[in-house]
Amino acid sequence: MNDLKIVIADDDVSSRTILRHFIHLFPNYNVVAEATSGEEFLQLVLQEQPDIVLVDINMPGLDGMEAVKICRQLLPALQVIFITGYDEFAVEAFEVSATDYIVKPIERTRLFYALEKARKLIEMAKQCAAVKAKQPSKRLGIRSKNSIVLLPMEDILFVEKESRKTVIHTANEQYETTETLNEIERELDNCFFKTHRSYIINLKKIIKITQVGETYLAHFFDSEKVAYISKLKFHEVQRRIFDMNN
Missing domain, CATH: 3.40.50.2300 (Response regulator)
Structure with missing residues (x-):
């Protein structure tokens, strides 16, 4: 070493x-x-x-x-x-x-x-x-337009509910699907957590959290995208990140 x-x-x-x-x-x-x-x-x-x-x-x-x-x-x-x-x-x-x-x-x-x-x-x-x-990466299969997209879970920053569609965000891309947030949540592994009624975040990808009024913003590695963390979920997010790193 x-x-x-x-x-x-x-x-x-x-x-x-x-x-x-x-x-x-x-x-x-x-x-x-x-x-x-x-x-x-x-x-x-x-x-x-x-x-x-x-x-x-x-x-x-x-x-x-x-x-x-x-x-x-x-x-x-x-x-x-x-x-x-x-x-x-x-x-x-x-x-x-x-x-x-x-x-x-x-x-x-x-x-x-x-x-x-x-x-x-x-x-x-x-x-x-x-x-x-060395282990094969887990993938999330989503129906996007007329295709099935297989996204490595490690590439996903967060999933966002936007009107009647759901948007899966990576650092450089986003994929829209008609699947609900709850349907996608059931397919994700335990690195993901529903931080807000409209957001599921990959906790491993968070680089910092900032407060804006009554809510919080999650910032990610190699991306300018942000996702929301509700005030009620903030301490649970902190605890989960702590547990993942120990």
């Missing part, structure tokens, strides 16, 4: 120096960037696309916990290790699926254990992805 990329976020320079020094002693890990605030951390994560982040919780402005919650919407597979001077945040840390939680002062052996734990989780995720890639 190639070296794993690490971003450190801590407003205390001595803590960053100790972490960088220890990591330099470990093989197969590489610190690619350091941040001193939650806002800077977010920018660096998007820029560097690290495998692992070491994050202090108490930072000026946007704190580490909130910054990680935002990052997890964008990079669900990101391995998070919290580094903090307090143990009061441990429960909340594991609620956001932190890989580990280290209380300062930082010990070299403890840090190495946490990094190796993150490495194993990354390797397991890659192995699972490789197995899934």
Whole structure:
């Protein structure tokens, strides 16, 4: 495996120096960037696309916990290790699926254990992805005009009820059918969820969720299309995405 990329976020320079020094002693890990605030951390994560982040919780402005919650919407597979001077945040840390939680002062052996734990989780995720890639993709068969279209489910972003027709959206195409939303829902696998009376969304394709008034918009990888999530379904969507990534 190639070296794993690490971003450190801590407003205390001595803590960053100790972490960088220890990591330099470990093989197969590489610190690619350091941040001193939650806002800077977010920018660096998007820029560097690290495998692992070491994050202090108490930072000026946007704190580490909130910054990680935002990052997890964008990079669900990101391995998070919290580094903090307090143990009061441990429960909340594991609620956001932190890989580990280290209380300062930082010990070299403890840090190495946490990094190796993150490495194993990354390797397991890659192995699972490789197995899934070898399996034949499931397809959704729909009647569209005078044809039967067989769409790989992994290509579907969302399904939308539009007047008397139903529209299946991929990143670059859309397919209309007279089949109802409920009929299509019965054929889809468990990656799909009815987020609104008129929408079924592929939760694996969501890159971020934004709020607009009383409702929410789901945004997708490699597409400018959006789908609606009702206020009543928002927390269930969050829970399902969390479960899928753990």
